[in-house]
Amino acid sequence: MKIEAKEKPKVKEKPGYKSIPIGGVIPKAGSSREYKTGDWRVRYPVIDKEKCINCLFCYIYCPEKCVVVKDGKVERVDLDYCKGCGICATECPKDAIEMKLE
Amino acid sequence: MSKKLGLLGTSAIATAMRQINPDVVAAYPITPQTAIVEEFSQYVFDGDVDTEFLTVESEHSAMSACIGAAAAGARVMTATSSAGLALMWEMLGIASGLRLPVVMTNVNRALSGPINIHCDHSDSMGARDTGWIQIFSENAQEGYDNLIQAVRISEHEDVRLPVMIMIDGFITSHNIEVVEVLDDSDVKDFVKTNKAPFSLLDVKNPITFGPIQLFDFYFETKKQQSDAMRGSLRIIREVSREYEKLSGRKQPIVDMFMMDDAEIAIMVLSSTAGTTRSVVRELRKDGIKAGLIKPRIFRPFPVEDIVKSVKGLKALAVMDRSDSFNGFGGPLFTEVRSSLYESSNKPLIMNYIFGLGGRDVTVENIKEVFDTLQEVARTGKVENLINYLGVRE
Numbered sequence: 001m002k003i004e005a006k007e008k009p010k011v012k013e014k015p016g017y018k019s020i021p022i023g024g025v026i027p028k029a030g031s032s033r034e035y036k037t038g039d040w041r042v043r044y045p046v047i048d049k050e051k052c053i054n055c056l057f058c059y060i061y062c063p064e065k066c067v068v069v070k071d072g073k074v075e076r077v078d079l080d081y082c083k084g085c086g087i088c089a090t091e092c093p094k095d096a097i098e099m100k101l102e
Numbered sequence: 103m104s105k106k107l108g109l110l111g112t113s114a115i116a117t118a119m120r121q122i123n124p125d126v127v128a129a130y131p132i133t134p135q136t137a138i139v140e141e142f143s144q145y146v147f148d149g150d151v152d153t154e155f156l157t158v159e160s161e162h163s164a165m166s167a168c169i170g171a172a173a174a175g176a177r178v179m180t181a182t183s184s185a186g187l188a189l190m191w192e193m194l195g196i197a198s199g200l201r202l203p204v205v206m207t208n209v210n211r212a213l214s215g216p217i218n219i220h221c222d223h224s225d226s227m228g229a230r231d232t233g234w235i236q237i238f239s240e241n242a243q244e245g246y247d248n249l250i251q252a253v254r255i256s257e258h259e260d261v262r263l264p265v266m267i268m269i270d271g272f273i274t275s276h277n278i279e280v281v282e283v284l285d286d287s288d289v290k291d292f293v294k295t296n297k298a299p300f301s302l303l304d305v306k307n308p309i310t311f312g313p314i315q316l317f318d319f320y321f322e323t324k325k326q327q328s329d330a331m332r333g334s335l336r337i338i339r340e341v342s343r344e345y346e347k348l349s350g351r352k353q354p355i356v357d358m359f360m361m362d363d364a365e366i367a368i369m370v371l372s373s374t375a376g377t378t379r380s381v382v383r384e385l386r387k388d389g390i391k392a393g394l395i396k397p398r399i400f401r402p403f404p405v406e407d408i409v410k411s412v413k414g415l416k417a418l419a420v421m422d423r424s425d426s427f428n429g430f431g432g433p434l435f436t437e438v439r440s441s442l443y444e445s446s447n448k449p450l451i452m453n454y455i456f457g458l459g460g461r462d463v464t465v466e467n468i469k470e471v472f473d474t475l476q477e478v479a480r481t482g483k484v485e486n487l488i489n490y491l492g493v494r495e
């Protein structure tokens with residue numbers, strides 16, 4: 001069984017110069033959640049559950065904390081924020097992660 | 103009631119700063135700084151102002167402190183000159199890019215090397231594309247007037263851009279002139295209070311100033327900034343009109359002297375306009391139709407006013423107190439010439455680079471330019487497009 005995101009994140013139409021706050025000011029706190037860094041990505045990780053031993057190296061090494069773990073097991077990758085760096089795939093001792101082209 | 107005082111150019115500026123009573127002044131107090139901040143620090147010490155005065159370790163830090171204070175919503179001022187402005191360069195772009203209304207006096211002096219801090223415009227012309235509104239002053243009175251107006255322009259809700267006003271180094275900064283100083287209360291009423299749309303100190307509404315903006319937003323922010331600069335000319339006109347009423351002194355975007363029927367004219371910024379004015383008066387006595395055009399506003403570049411100002415001229419000399427080292431001509435010249443491209447009614451044009459590193463510009467020098475202009479107007483031919491006035495061969 002391969003774990004893939006059910007749906008790719010939708011790239012929202014971004015606001016133009018007529019509506020954004022001046023000077024690049026972010027006028028409220030905690031808004032980085034809304035900034036989906038997932039659209040920087042060129043490749044996305046696909047985890048092969050057959051090979052995975054749930055060592056959670058990928059979870060620990062992911063700089064964006066995008067590997068979602070449930071009950072001590074890898075569940076999925078949060079593609080809203082996964083930037084496709086491939087660190088998880090490099091660190092996986094079982095070569096269970098493949099980086100696929102978007 | 104306003105009163106007439108004999109003031110050094112630097113004192114005229116410091117007096118305006120005292121009357122404006124900014125919340126924060128951050129400055130680096132050593133050469134090439136002028137006596138502006140020295141005199142202002144005395145006002146701080148004497149309790150004449152409520153200003154938090156920060157002496158920092160460099161001009162880069164001075165502008166950084168101004169940016170922080172402006173982001174907090176304060177009314178912020180500073181002063182600098184020459185290499186000091188050059189050291190601020192990185193932060194100049196941050197002040198304008200974050201749309202922070204910092205108001206600064208720059209005393210125009212040369213950039214090294216060779217080492218020189220005498221009058222020329224290399225410093226502020228080097229900063230002409232940093233997103234600051236730039237206003238040039240002919241004398242101490244104009245420096246005083248421009249600084250007071252700069253506060254209102256900079257803090258206007260449709261502008262929110264930093265403003266630098268210029269006075270000529272030594273010629274204006276270190277000479278005593280009669281300056282008509284407004285009543286303290288009139289200045290206070292005129293400058294109003296700064297209504298910052300955002301404040302870093304508003305803990306109930308936490309915000310972020312200066313975040314990273316990549317290829318997906320930076321461009322939009324820059325387009326906004328560009329529109330604000332272009333639109334600021336309308337606000338400058340409004341503020342100028344209001345200040346005219348208060349002071350009784352004309353505040354033109356482009357000052358014109360004896361231009362109604364002029365056939366030849368010099369266009370020049372700042373104190374050299376004074377020398378040119380007196381030469382124009384003399385030439386007029388001999389029936390020579392000479393005139394003077396002095397842009398007060400350089401950023402935003404007042405294209406329409408410039409085009410209008412040269413209507414009817416046969417020949418125009420644009421004089422630059424700095425060189426662009428672009429292999430073509432000075433900054434005022436290239437922009438004026440570009441402004442006239444579509445105009446059907448344009449004069450023959452030439453450029454004079456002059457007065458670098460404080461080289462004196464004499465009445466004879468200006469007469470020489472007018473002599474050449476007469477020749478150009480007569481023959482319809484420009485021999486040399488780019489000229490260096492008063493340089494030894």
Ligand code: SF4
Binds near residue numbers: 044084085089
């Ligand atoms: S590709 Fe990078 S960001 Fe995405 S899950 Fe792997 S380590 Fe995290």
Ligand code: SF4
Binds near residue numbers: 092095
């Ligand atoms: S690093 Fe590899 S083996 Fe370890 S949990 Fe992640 S996918 Fe499974």
